[in-house]
Amino acid sequence: MKKRKSASDDGARPERAHMSKRPRDAPPRAVDDPTDTPLRLRRLLQRWGLHDLARGVSGRLRCRLAPVCLTDAHERACIRRGVPALCASRPYAEDVFAAVDGRDGVEWATTSSWSAFDERRGKVAMASGWGAPGTHVLSNRDMTLVRSFGEVLTSERPLNLQMFHRDDTDVPVLPRKLRWPAERDFFETTSAATPGRLLDDATRVSAKGAMTWWHLDDCGEFVCQVGLPESEARANDGDVLLGPTGKPVVKLFFFAERKDYAWIAQDAEMNKTMRNCALEIFDTPDHYYPTASEMRAPSATPLDASAPRAFDGVAASARDEDEDDPCPTLWVAALEAGGPPLLSPPNIIHCVYTVRDCVMCEERRLSLAFMDEVVYFQRRAARWCEPPIFYAFVREDLADAEKAKTNALRPLVAIMRELRERGSTDDDAYRFARCLTSVRALVEHAPELYALDESGIAEARAFLDDAREFLDDTTNAFAEKARAALATDPRNVEDARVAEAMMHETLGAHALGDGRVCAVIHEKGRPRWGPVRTSKSLAERDRKEMKSAIRAGTLDALLLAYRRDASPSAVAS
Numbered sequence: 009m010k011k012r013k014s015a016s017d018d019g020a021r022p023e024r025a026h027m028s029k030r031p032r033d034a035p036p037r038a039v040d041d042p043t044d045t046p047l048r049l050r051r052l053l054q055r056w057g058l059h060d061l062a063r064g065v066s067g068r069l070r071c072r073l074a075p076v077c078l079t080d081a082h083e084r085a086c087i088r089r090g091v092p093a094l095c096a097s098r099p100y101a102e103d104v105f106a107a108v109d110g111r112d113g114v115e116w117a118t119t120s121s122w123s124a125f126d127e128r129r130g131k132v133a134m135a136s137g138w139g140a141p142g143t144h145v146l147s148n149r150d151m152t153l154v155r156s157f158g159e160v161l162t163s164e165r166p167l168n169l170q171m172f173h174r175d176d177t178d179v180p181v182l183p184r185k186l187r188w189p190a191e192r193d194f195f196e197t198t199s200a201a202t203p204g205r206l207l208d209d210a211t212r213v214s215a216k217g218a219m220t221w222w223h224l225d226d227c228g229e230f231v232c233q234v235g236l237p238e239s240e241a242r243a244n245d246g247d248v249l250l251g252p253t254g255k256p257v258v259k260l261f262f263f264a265e266r267k268d269y270a271w272i273a274q275d276a277e278m279n280k281t282m283r284n285c286a287l288e289i290f291d292t293p294d295h296y297y298p299t300a301s302e303m304r305a306p307s308a309t310p311l312d313a314s315a316p317r318a319f320d321g322v323a324a325s326a327r328d329e330d331e332d333d334p335c336p337t338l339w340v341a342a343l344e345a346g347g348p349p350l351l352s353p354p355n356i357i358h359c360v361y362t363v364r365d366c367v368m369c370e371e372r373r374l375s376l377a378f379m380d381e382v383v384y385f386q387r388r389a390a391r392w393c394e395p396p397i398f399y400a401f402v403r404e405d406l407a408d409a410e411k412a413k414t415n416a417l418r419p420l421v422a423i424m425r426e427l428r429e430r431g432s433t434d435d436d437a438y439r440f441a442r443c444l445t446s447v448r449a450l451v452e453h454a455p456e457l458y459a460l461d462e463s464g465i466a467e468a469r470a471f472l473d474d475a476r477e478f479l480d481d482t483t484n485a486f487a488e489k490a491r492a493a494l495a496t497d498p499r500n501v502e503d504a505r506v507a508e509a510m511m512h513e514t515l516g517a518h519a520l521g522d523g524r525v526c527a528v529i530h531e532k533g534r535p536r537w538g539p540v541r542t543s544k545s546l547a548e549r550d551r552k553e554m555k556s557a558i559r560a561g562t563l564d565a566l567l568l569a570y571r572r573d574a575s576p577s578a579v580a581s
Contacts, residue, residue: 038250039073039257039342046070046330046337049289056249061361064291068333074261074341076252076348083189083351084435089498090356092263092341095189096253096348101234103185104369105346113236113345113367117213118158122178129176130155133169139221139359141286142533145278145394157213161365166217168362172210183209183371188232189351193439194375195230201419203443207372207399214259218362222272222286225372227402228354228385233370235259237346249363251344258366261341261350262289263358266384266506268336269513272357276515277530279393288534289338289359295567298526299574300332302540306524309570311539311550313557316569319539323573334520334540343368354381355388374401376420377439379446380503382406386457388510409461412450417464420447421471428478428486437489441497444475444490516551517544527551531558539570 037057041047049069053062074092077083086093108116117123125131130153137143138150152167154160160167173181188195188204195204207229225231235258249257264272277285305321343350345366352358374382382402389395397403405411420443427440450458451468460468479494481487494500512519518528518537527538527550538550557563 039252041073043073043075046072061290065289066292066294068294068297068335071338071340074339087190090353092339092352094348095351100187100349104182104234105237107182107185108236112239112242114365117367123158124156126176127155131169131171133160133167134220136166136218139223139284141284141288143284145282145284160213161215166215168214168218168220170210170212172208179211181209183369186232186371194377195373200415201422203376205374205401207374210370212368214362214366216362216365221359222357224355224357226396227398228382229372229374230354231352231370231372232349233368234349235343235345236367251342251347253344253347255344255347256364257342258345258364259343260361260363261358263339263356264336266355269357270518271336274535275391276513282393283533285530285533295571296536297335298537298540299571301574303332303334306540306542311553311570313553313566316566318572319570319574355384376416377442377446379449383449407459409459409464412458412460413464417450417468431486434489437493440490441493517547527554529554
């Protein structure tokens with residue numbers, strides 16, 4: 009077993025997780041935990057046998073398992089709430105699996121006639137640790153050229169090749185065979201009049217132990233991903249973690265909700281240092297996080313590096329710790345080989361760990377009904393020191409006055425008019441509400457985002473006025489449903505809070521709500537949070553003390569001393 013690197017190493021953690029051989033008569037490990045209650049992330053990983061991965065996880069971090077949706081209604085509910093979901097209500101991937109023709113996915117990718125690439129160009133693969141906290145934003149250190157799928161699985165460092173399908177390979181485009189949940193309503197791409205826009209397809213080959221760190225998808229799109237099946241022989245070779253539908257788990261996705269972005273990534277610090285600055289969930293001790301006790305009663309006790317003192321409040325009870333703990337609750341999705349596809353919603357930052365050598369197919373689609381998600385991503389990306397390259401639909405279609413009308417605005421208007429004539433269900437009302445929100449996003453645009461000209465804006469406003477009259481009709485049953493859908497749309501409810509939180513993301517301070525704030529300092533790109541305060545001036549004083557402690561090599565001792573009584577159960581864990 010490889011030794012796991014410490015927090016002071018180069019960021020390529022964690023190494024390949026230890027999975028011991030189990031006796032033939034031992035029951036297999038399985039992802040069979042409840043999805044509706046928060047779980048302790050460290051205990052969960054330990055129970056799954058991923059001890060190296062779990063070792064440095066704070067005992068306070070909680071998570072929920074991404075739901076396995078067995079009905080169309082459940083899938084739609086997850087889409088509405090922006091929750092990652094395993095979509096098992098229909099055989100969405102049966103055509104993908106049929107194309108492999110019963111072969112093991114890894115064998116199919118590595119031994120076929122097209123498994124090798126152009127010798128001169130190769131493909132760029134990411135080594136485990138890509139994007140890790142502390143690594144330079146523009147560094148190529150964690151990238152390497154490979155000339156075949158097989159090379160990904162034989163390299164010294166675990167690699168991940170996300171091969172986007174281009175004209176330079178003959179690799180079958182299996183992602184095009186995926187069918188999507190709620191496809192007709194939100195993601196269909198058969199014509200310019202349908203609500204979906206195909207952005208990209210990829211086949212991903214990954215070695216056990218590969219880790220890609222926190223990132224957002226590229227422009228506010230949805231992603232549908234499925235693991236290719238394993239042969240029976242490989243699935244039974246050694247100790248296997250079984251997923252919620254009984255198949256081997258090949259990847260674990262760790263998602264944070266939009267509202268918790270600042271817990272995960274600190275963009276202002278990244279812009280200052282040009283290094284990835286983000287939470288190292290697998291190596292951040294309990295006492296580096298603010299506590300429930302501090303949240304309940306912010307302390308005025310000075311943070312003094314020369315004479316450390318403890319938090320002077322009263323430690324919260326175990327129950328209060330759970331209820332008031334400010335730390336984020338993550339979503340964990342276990343992707344299986346040959347299991348249901350994972351549908352990832354837009355704009356939830358995530359990292360991915362590869363449990364077993366595997367092959368995954370993925371497709372990315374933008375939905376016109378979720379243009380507000382595109383706006384959010386563009387505004388978020390505008391704050392980055394190194395902005396991403398947007399997909400062509402955002403970069404070209406939405407930047408051209410005529411294309412913005414014909415390829416975005418008018419299809420939305422047409423869908424809404426059809427719904428006004430034929431819509432009757434709550435699902436129809438939600439589609440109407442989503443399209444209306446998207447039209448508003450196009451109209452109330454910033455000039456640097458979208459290119460609707462005066463005529464396009466006038467056209468959109470005329471339709472919005474008409475839609476407003478429709479919604480005001482108290483005698484129309486469908487209008488009543490549409491009003492209710494607008495009022496209760498989780499995204500609409502959350503958007504104002506998320507936008508405000510984004511504006512309050514500042515260097516060295518984390519706003520926790522209700523006037524509470526704490527200092528944030530970074531060690532090699534990894535955040536450490538100071539005491540919860542009621543004023544920025546106190547937090548600024550803490551930040552100076554924390555900087556001094558870093559220079560003296562005593563920050564760990566300082567925060568441990570301060571929080572030794574604030575959350576005894578967590579610190580002890």
